Amino acid sequence: MIMTNTQSFQAVNPATGESLPGDFYEATDDQVNEACERAAEAFQVYRKKSGPEKAAFLERIATEIDALGDDLLQRANAETGLPLARLTGERGRTTGQLRLFAEYLREGSWVNARIDTALPDRQPLPRPDLRQMLRPLGPVGIFGASNFPLAFSVAGGDTASALAAGCTIVVKAHPAHPGTSDLVGQAIRQAVAACGLPEGVFSMVHGRGTAVGMAMVQHPEIKAIGFTGSFRGGKAIYDAAARRPEPIPVYAEMGSTNPVFFLPGALKNSTKLAQAYVGSITLGVGQFCTNPGVAIMAPCDEAEAFTQAARQAIGEVAPAPMLTQAIQQTYVKGITQLAGLPGVEVIGMQGGETYAHGTAALLTAKAGTLLQYPELAEEVFGPGSVLVEADSREQMLTIARSLHGHLTATIHGTDDELPDYADLIDILEQKVGRLLINGFPTGVEVGHAMQHGGPYPATTDARSTSVGTNAILRFARPVCYQGFPPALLPDELKDGNPLNIWRLVNGEWTK
Numbered sequence: 123m124i125m126t127n128t129q130s131f132q133a134v135n136p137a138t139g140e141s142l143p144g145d146f147y148e149a150t151d152d153q154v155n156e157a158c159e160r161a162a163e164a165f166q167v168y169r170k171k172s173g174p175e176k177a178a179f180l181e182r183i184a185t186e187i188d189a190l191g192d193d194l195l196q197r198a199n200a201e202t203g204l205p206l207a208r209l210t211g212e213r214g215r216t217t218g219q220l221r222l223f224a225e226y227l228r229e230g231s232w233v234n235a236r237i238d239t240a241l242p243d244r245q246p247l248p249r250p251d252l253r254q255m256l257r258p259l260g261p262v263g264i265f266g267a268s269n270f271p272l273a274f275s276v277a278g279g280d281t282a283s284a285l286a287a288g289c290t291i292v293v294k295a296h297p298a299h300p301g302t303s304d305l306v307g308q309a310i311r312q313a314v315a316a317c318g319l320p321e322g323v324f325s326m327v328h329g330r331g332t333a334v335g336m337a338m339v340q341h342p343e344i345k346a347i348g349f350t351g352s353f354r355g356g357k358a359i360y361d362a363a364a365r366r367p368e369p370i371p372v373y374a375e376m377g378s379t380n381p382v383f384f385l386p387g388a389l390k391n392s393t394k395l396a397q398a399y400v401g402s403i404t405l406g407v408g409q410f411c412t413n414p415g416v417a418i419m420a421p422c423d424e425a426e427a428f429t430q431a432a433r434q435a436i437g438e439v440a441p442a443p444m445l446t447q448a449i450q451q452t453y454v455k456g457i458t459q460l461a462g463l464p465g466v467e468v469i470g471m472q473g474g475e476t477y478a479h480g481t482a483a484l485l486t487a488k489a490g491t492l493l494q495y496p497e498l499a500e501e502v503f504g505p506g507s508v509l510v511e512a513d514s515r516e517q518m519l520t521i522a523r524s525l526h527g528h529l530t531a532t533i534h535g536t537d538d539e540l541p542d543y544a545d546l547i548d549i550l551e552q553k554v555g556r557l558l559i560n561g562f563p564t565g566v567e568v569g570h571a572m573q574h575g576g577p578y579p580a581t582t583d584a585r586s587t588s589v590g591t592n593a594i595l596r597f598a599r600p601v602c603y604q605g606f607p608p609a610l611l612p613d614e615l616k617d618g619n620p621l622n623i624w625r626l627v628n629g630e631w632t633k
């Protein structure tokens with residue numbers, strides 16, 4: 123169901139500043155209320171669907187998205203300024219993750235079934251029959267992200283994982299791509315109808331400003347939130363959810379600067395590595411949560427050549443439209459503030475760019491400046507990065523220790539030198555969710571082993587991931603069935619293992 127009202131707004135093309143065709147309507151409190159109530163009603167039906175039934179639904183959503191064809195890509199391109207090639211890849215990722223969750227559901231072991239059979243003769247007390255598995259949490263509220271109009275939006279990772287878990291959803295569309303959101307919303311509604319599910323399995327509301335999203339967060343029927351966006355937005359939503367009469371979990375993926383450490387051996391290959399670093403900073407006009415926003419070079423003779431090569435590469439990157447004018451303005455303001463700190467030099471951004479265009483920027487400083495002004499290691503969303511040279515190995519470790527939580531950290535080094543930096547790896551492991559050696563953090567593979575989450579403030583729950591099949595765990599909770607007659611048990615927990623899933627039976631993993 124797509125909710126409508128009379129307060130309308132238009133989408134804006136960030137490449138030109140022109141309004142795009144189509145009116146979108148901000149939901150009222152009553153409409154948000156209705157969406158949440160229908161999600162709660164539908165949950166009573168959808169939560170009982172089997173793995174294969176939910177899998178067929180997710181696959182049908184993927185098919186319906188594919189069927190939107192070029193119209194979807196053209197609209198997303200007009201609303202976000204992201205190139206068609208990137209959007210084509212992102213559509214593949216979106217449908218791919220829906221299909222991956224479908225496979226995961228058909229396999230079925232994700233429910234983490236655990237069985238301790240009864241021990242009636244145990245002394246001094248008998249043990250009852252205990253059987254546990256994961257069950258869906260309830261209706262989930264999802265905030266579409268601006269920077270992935272498909273893969274982290276209406277049918278993105280939060281939607282795929284919540285529906286896979288057996289939850290119904292209410293999506294608050296991101297106001298920067300309302301037309302894209304409507305097209306994808308229609309595809310999901312068609313899949314809902316084709317699979318004979320209640321309409322309330324999926325609802326979408328539009329809104330600009332905080333009111334619509336907050337009404338969803340505060341609705342008593344909503345049992346969890348998925349969010350990707352700014353630290354300010356994520357933290358406000360987290361706090362509001364904690365203040366509810368019934369507090370609920372908020373899985374907010376917020377800011378991250380993704381520190382990169384360059385060791386002396388790696389810096390010997392300066393030019394190529396500097397180009398790769400700049401490529402990672404500027405990919406997608408820097409609008410990735412995995413953008414390497416800060417880099418630390420070990421003290422060595424090659425650091426100067428690397429800095430020069432990075433400066434040259436950054437100067438060669440053409441300005442490109444950012445997602446919205448507000449995001450571009452926040453980027454310019456952030457870089458300008460950092461560039462004004464004593465001892466910081468900036469290469470790149472000149473100011474005076476055309477509407478919503480972002481120009482790449484490299485800020486260089488001494489490592490002592492980074493320690494003195496920790497804001498240099500804070501996220502400035504866009505194609506900018508801070509590059510510093512440490513005075514000593516110990517200072518590099520001090521910087522690593524001073525970092526707060528991030529999604530990723532990266533070390534570039536040779537096979538010979540990496541073992542000497544086990545202490546650096548050890549520090550970073552406590553700061554991030556994904557550690558990379560000789561790679562760049564942009565580009566997040568969707569799979570079973572991916573972790574896209576990290577200690578606060580990168581996310582509000584470091585135990586969770588918003589990418590990959592483990593994302594399903596955010597929207598499920600364990601239920602233990604004690605002393606149940608076999609006929610009343612879910613199939614996952616029945617004797618004989620009718621679904622042939624992996625289960626922990628009396629302490630042993632078995633099929």
Ligand code: NAP
Binds near residue numbers: 296350
């Ligand atoms: P955002 O401002 O955090 O907004 C994301 C969504 O949350 C929007 O639907 C927004 O609604 C809603 N929202 C924000 N604050 C809220 C609040 N206090 N209460 C209720 N709803 C709220 O993020 P954005 O628009 O995507 O981009 C702005 C900034 O976010 C960027 O400059 C960047 O710093 C950061 N960002 C980070 C990531 C990341 O992955 N780390 C990704 C994208 C953006 P309205 O827009 O209607 O207010």
